[in-house]
Amino acid sequence: MVFVKKMSLRRVSLWTRDTPFCFNGRRGMKTGRRLFCAAMLWFFSSTLGAGAPQTPTVRVAIVRDVEELTLSVGGTYEIAAVSGEKKLHRGRHLAACKVTATSQGIRIHQTVFETASLRISARKKAAIVLNRRPYRGDIIIRRTPGGLLTAVNVLDIESYVKGVLVREISHKWPIDAIKAQAVATRTYALYQKEICKNRDYDLTADTSSQVYGGFSSEKSKTNRAVNFTAGEALLYRGKVFPAYFHATCGGSTERASELWKIDIEPLAGGRLCSFCTSSPHYYWTASVDFKNIRKKLGRLYTLKGELKNILVAERNPSGRVRSVELKDDQGASMVVSAKDFRQAQGPDVVRSANFTIAVEGPKVIFAGKGWGHGVGLCQWGAFGMSRKGYSYREILEFYYPGASIEKIY
Numbered sequence: 001m002v003f004v005k006k007m008s009l010r011r012v013s014l015w016t017r018d019t020p021f022c023f024n025g026r027r028g029m030k031t032g033r034r035l036f037c038a039a040m041l042w043f044f045s046s047t048l049g050a051g052a053p054q055t056p057t058v059r060v061a062i063v064r065d066v067e068e069l070t071l072s073v074g075g076t077y078e079i080a081a082v083s084g085e086k087k088l089h090r091g092r093h094l095a096a097c098k099v100t101a102t103s104q105g106i107r108i109h110q111t112v113f114e115t116a117s118l119r120i121s122a123r124k125k126a127a128i129v130l131n132r133r134p135y136r137g138d139i140i141i142r143r144t145p146g147g148l149l150t151a152v153n154v155l156d157i158e159s160y161v162k163g164v165l166v167r168e169i170s171h172k173w174p175i176d177a178i179k180a181q182a183v184a185t186r187t188y189a190l191y192q193k194e195i196c197k198n199r200d201y202d203l204t205a206d207t208s209s210q211v212y213g214g215f216s217s218e219k220s221k222t223n224r225a226v227n228f229t230a231g232e233a234l235l236y237r238g239k240v241f242p243a244y245f246h247a248t249c250g251g252s253t254e255r256a257s258e259l260w261k262i263d264i265e266p267l268a269g270g271r272l273c274s275f276c277t278s279s280p281h282y283y284w285t286a287s288v289d290f291k292n293i294r295k296k297l298g299r300l301y302t303l304k305g306e307l308k309n310i311l312v313a314e315r316n317p318s319g320r321v322r323s324v325e326l327k328d329d330q331g332a333s334m335v336v337s338a339k340d341f342r343q344a345q346g347p348d349v350v351r352s353a354n355f356t357i358a359v360e361g362p363k364v365i366f367a368g369k370g371w372g373h374g375v376g377l378c379q380w381g382a383f384g385m386s387r388k389g390y391s392y393r394e395i396l397e398f399y400y401p402g403a404s405i406e407k408i409y
């Protein structure tokens with residue numbers, strides 16, 4: 001089944017709505033009317049347009065709790081205290097130098113700034129290079145109470161999404177799969193921004209939120225997908241939600257409430273996905289010996305004897321394992337949730353909770369389907385759908401049922 005449906009984007013800005021009203025198809029307008037229209041345009045753009053929502057910024061923790069950073073700036077820059085924004089230093093070019101925490105504050109090269117946090121801004125885009133990686137936007141460096149350093153990249157969300165896409169999916173994928181990922185990534189970041197208002201940052205740069213690589217991770221094709229969908233986010237009942245995504249669902253998506261304290265229609269799972277069968281992660285096996293499993297369980301393991309057997313204790317409606325039963329050599333047993341079990345063994349070892357267990361001597365063989373938690377967008381499914389001609393909107397509507405795609409700024 002192949003179909004492509006073109007939908008027009010609903011634009012909310014008054015500027016874009018009013019522009020065609022004046023000029024569309026009106027060739028040969030008299031100068032007076034042209035001037036009138038120009039004046040009206042200026043009025044709308046300068047009064048109503050001034051109230052239009054700005055592109056939000058996000059704060060991404062790119063380095064956490066380290067003793068030392070390397071910093072350079074290729075152009076005019078400014079260093080200010082974060083509290084009060086007091087300017088502390090202005091320079092034209094900063095050659096690569098070390099940044100360390102001192103008892104008085106933060107040392108950059110030879111200069112000690114007596115403050116617990118600094119904001120570095122550059123005139124040119126992506127001129128700030130931290131640990132050899134260029135970043136758009138500003139960098140905030142904080143001294144932690146323990147005397148270590150944390151660096152946070154503050155940048156507009158569109159640039160952030162550009163720095164995420166290649167790290168999450170391939171830029172060689174069809175453009176609609178990339179656009180779908182761009183909208184999901186943007187929505188997830190907007191949600192994190194909402195809930196992290198009282199923290200020092202909204203997102204981390206690793207897999208615990210979304211993998212972000214800064215300016216050097218950008219590719220022209222993924223940037224095009226970001227620009228095309230600029231400002232578009234997934235909303236449910238008028239609000240952004242954590243638009244989770246994963247590599248491969250392996251046949252059906254998971255209900256978010258199986259893993260987290262959220263239960264809304266777009267994340268209710270149960271989507272039968274036949275689009276990710278070409279994923280290299282569709283089937284997987286892992287062979288781990290009992291001793292290793294016991295060691296990785298750490299404090300989760302409360303049995304007195306040695307681990308001797310593992311069984312599936314319960315499955316949820318998506319077919320995934322909800323909990324596993326562990327048995328020791330003294331006849332005692334305990335139950336661990338599949339979520340905790342996967343986390344302990346390594347989510348890259350036990351790649352999904354959709355597995356069967358077989359015991360072969362000292363080894364346990366896990367044979368499963370899919371990679372990741374299975375909630376929300378299936379990335380390889382998006383790839384499969386776009387190959388079949390579905391648009392990014394159709395992809396998002398399939399994986400987040402009940403959500404609407406809106407241009408919110």
Ligand SMILES: [Zn+2]
Pocket residue numbers: 248249250251252273274275276378380381
């Ligand atoms: Zn899938």
